[in-house]
């Protein structure tokens with residue numbers, strides 16, 4: 069075989085990844101279960117580089133140089149297992165299967181372990197950036213063995229997005245580390261989008277402005293600290309007019325947000341690890357809530373006429389408050405996401421470099437932003453940073469934005485505008501900075517009804533009060 073790498077699964081993602089590889093000079097074997105997709109790729113894009121089209125998996129494997137590197141880009145779940153089962157008997161020890169689909173990291177760990185026992189490398193790889201990213205340069209998050217990265221690294225680093233001369237790809241860690249980091253990336257993306265949506269909603273209600281006017285505000289924000297792909301496309305979407313009605317596009321879209329499930333995975337895993345990723349959780353629940361149309365209609369009817377009115381006095385100051393609240397809440401979301409990655413890294417023994425992870429999200433992916441340079445800086449300066457919130461640049465931004473953040477959340481509550489992510493991020497911050505938390509009372513209640521014991525501020529040990537007796541304290 070002479071192909072340096074192969075791609076099986078040529079729907080939008082696989083096909084674009086194969087084209088990206090070919091454009092960058094690699095000889096790419098291509099295969100798809102139904103051969104029409106392979107034929108179409110060659111017919112439409114065969115001239116872009118050196119493809120080796122194949123109709124059977126046996127021919128596909130035979131076309132590859134050794135050790136073989138096979139990328140699977142098929143539907144996550146059972147189809148991925150089916151393709152792996154077909155591939156394994158055709159491969160030899162030392163060959164590499166790279167799953168670039170959106171697998172759950174636990175599946176990746178299971179597959180990696182099974183294939184390792186057969187002498188094969190299995191590299192669960194997170195790929196972000198959608199179709200365009202796959203074609204022009206995604207953010208690539210490979211897991212798997214160091215040995216497999218020696219072969220894959222030079223290829224992936226070349227086809228990845230490049231920022232300041234650095235590729236948006238690096239070896240994240242063993243087995244499921246890459247898919248885990250991709251999962252948290254998607255969770256952060258949920259939070260980021262929810263925060264932007266809340267900022268839009270607040271501005272719209274407070275200013276009684278048109279979407280086109282709001283597009284202008286986001287365009288302006290995109291030249292400052294908030295500069296990011298998501299803010300840029302927010303301006304684009306808000307400025308778009310629906311061709312069939314002439315109305316603002318955002319007003320003709322049904323207000324029920326959908327999800328493919330990675331936000332849910334992130335929250336489920338954070339619950340298991342005990343990491344309070346409240347921003348991502350609120351964002352995920354906000355999407356669910358939006359879909360409960362029946363409950364929304366019933367509640368709207370039952371409470372009709374109770375909507376408060378809202379008049380913003382100083383429009384310029386209000387816009388600036390919302391901007392600062394957005395930045396502060398976004399810092400909270402990223403702080404929580406990086407806490408989650410650190411906890412996963414500890415739990416599953418991955419030794420993930422947090423600063424390095426921030427680096428590869430600077431380009432190619434949906435949450436790409438200059439902001440990520442500052443996160444890299446923060447974790448490079450202090451790898452054991454307790455929380456991103458206390459790193460100098462972030463602490464300054466939160467301090468500068470704090471009174472605006474409080475005003476925005478308070479005014480939103482007065483005005484009846486829902487801000488689940490803004491409000492919970494502020495609460496998260498206030499809880500972290502509090503001298504005392506009412507968790508002490510929770511412990512008292514648990515001890516009262518269930519003898520669950522408590523610790524004291526002034527002495528070591530566990531204690532229980534004899535609530536039903538003479539209320540004396542015993543050491544537990």
Ligand code: NDP
Pocket residue numbers: 076077078079080081082100101102105141142143144146147148150151168169170171195196197198199
């Ligand atoms: P789809 O998820 O729609 O998957 C379609 C592909 O899977 C086709 O090539 C199909 O082959 C193949 N397939 C399905 N079942 C089997 C099976 N049992 N055996 C062999 N092949 C099978 O394609 P996408 O390109 O959208 O996504 C590919 C992967 O990338 C997914 O895991 C997705 O989650 C992930 N991803 C997608 C992104 C996106 O923006 N779309 C972004 C990042 C990751 P056939 O043509 O024969 O039906």
